[in-house]
Amino acid sequence: MSRFLGITVLAAVCLVFAGALMITVWQIAGTQAPVDLPGLLADNLEASGVEHPITAVLLNFRSYDTLLEIGVLVIAGIAGISMANTASLEDPELRTSDSLLYALQRWFVPLMLVLAGYLLWAGSDRPGGAFQAGAVLAASGVMMRLGGIPMEFLRPGVLLRLGLALGFSVFLLVAVVSAMAGDAFLAYPDAFTKPLILIIETVLTFSIAMVLLALFVSAPVNGAEEPEEGESG
Amino acid sequence: MTPSLLYAFAGVALCGIGLFGFLRLQHLLRKLMAFNLIGSGVFLVMVGLAQRNGQPDPVPQALVLTGIVVAIAATALAVVLIRRYYHLSGQTTLAEPAAKSARPKARSVNREGAPE
Numbered sequence: 001m002s003r004f005l006g007i008t009v010l011a012a013v014c015l016v017f018a019g020a021l022m023i024t025v026w027q028i029a030g031t032q033a034p035v036d037l038p039g040l041l042a043d044n045l046e047a048s049g050v051e052h053p054i055t056a057v058l059l060n061f062r063s064y065d066t067l068l069e070i071g072v073l074v075i076a077g078i079a080g081i082s083m084a085n086t087a088s089l090e091d092p093e094l095r096t097s098d099s100l101l102y103a104l105q106r107w108f109v110p111l112m113l114v115l116a117g118y119l120l121w122a123g124s125d126r127p128g129g130a131f132q133a134g135a136v137l138a139a140s141g142v143m144m145r146l147g148g149i150p151m152e153f154l155r156p157g158v159l160l161r162l163g164l165a166l167g168f169s170v171f172l173l174v175a176v177v178s179a180m181a182g183d184a185f186l187a188y189p190d191a192f193t194k195p196l197i198l199i200i201e202t203v204l205t206f207s208i209a210m211v212l213l214a215l216f217v218s219a220p221v222n223g224a225e226e227p228e229e230g231e232s233g
Numbered sequence: 234m235t236p237s238l239l240y241a242f243a244g245v246a247l248c249g250i251g252l253f254g255f256l257r258l259q260h261l262l263r264k265l266m267a268f269n270l271i272g273s274g275v276f277l278v279m280v281g282l283a284q285r286n287g288q289p290d291p292v293p294q295a296l297v298l299t300g301i302v303v304a305i306a307a308t309a310l311a312v313v314l315i316r317r318y319y320h321l322s323g324q325t326t327l328a329e330p331a332a333k334s335a336r337p338k339a340r341s342v343n344r345e346g347a348p349e
Binding site for chain 1: 238241245246250252257282288289290291298299301306307309313
């Protein structure tokens with residue numbers, strides 16, 4: 001009886017919350033926006049160095065957000081790796097012996113790498129960009145991992161640390177250098193806007209893929225069912 | 234009532250469902266999924282609300298894109314933490330330690346990483 005009561009109270013609370021949110025959304029939709037953000041953006045798109053508005057916002061007008069975001073990703077990656085057992089990184093039980101996966105892998109991994117490169121390049125003038133490319137790259141890494149392709153760089157070591165920190169440090173370097181040169185923090189010099197954005201996007205892609213892949217690999221696997229872990233690793 | 238506003242209201246509904254699940258469900262993975270549902274609802278509200286004159290506004294879209302990436306990383310970290318917690322305590326809920334002794338499947342704590 002009390003359980004029913006609990007569920008009812010809970011549902012009522014959630015309904016009240018959703019209702020209040022709905023009224024707020026309705027009110028916000030009724031009011032006029034104080035600033036015309038799309039108009040402002042369209043006026044300044046020329047100066048941003050890229051043709052796609054979302055990429056321009058991400059990597060030029062609001063690049064501070066993106067810098068902090070890659071910082072959060074790196075912190076999450078480091079925290080995830082520090083949770084892991086070193087033994088479980090090379091856990092043989094993670095590998096499957098599915099012949100279909102092997103066959104698919106031969107076709108998909110090169111295709112996905114090309115797709116990641118295309119998405120990275122497409123970000124300048126159409127939907128795409130560092131995050132989509134990084135996600136595709138990480139997905140192909142997960143696939144390779146499941147197929148048991150050895151990936152030495154994922155072991156805790158210099159390569160892993162470099163890969164994790166690359167995007168954030170290059171981004172930060174660009175930001176600090178432009179600040180040292182007398183400009184604002186994160187303001188790109190006019191002549192190099194497009195190449196700088198391209199470099200940052202590329203290193204961001206690598207770092208994002210690395211963080212996601214490291215988080216996937218670092219989840220301490222098995223051992224929950226069986227006590228022995230990493231016996232034959 | 235425009236179609237884009239419909240997205241915002243769908244986001245509100247997702248927030249409500251997610252909140253219910255987050256408060257009601259016991260299993261940590263389900264709690265995480267419910268939490269992600271709330272997040273998706275917020276993204277949907279932001280993207281849906283920002284389409285004022287039928288034209289999508291790139292600024293909130295870029296913010297949502299940033300939010301999605303952070304949400305993925307946070308979710309992955311949460312899954313790692315949950316697995317670790319399960320590894321150490323043998324339970325999947327945040328129950329009191331007193332309730333653990335009543336469970337027949339409760340595992341010993343010092344098993345972690347020990348080669349046996």
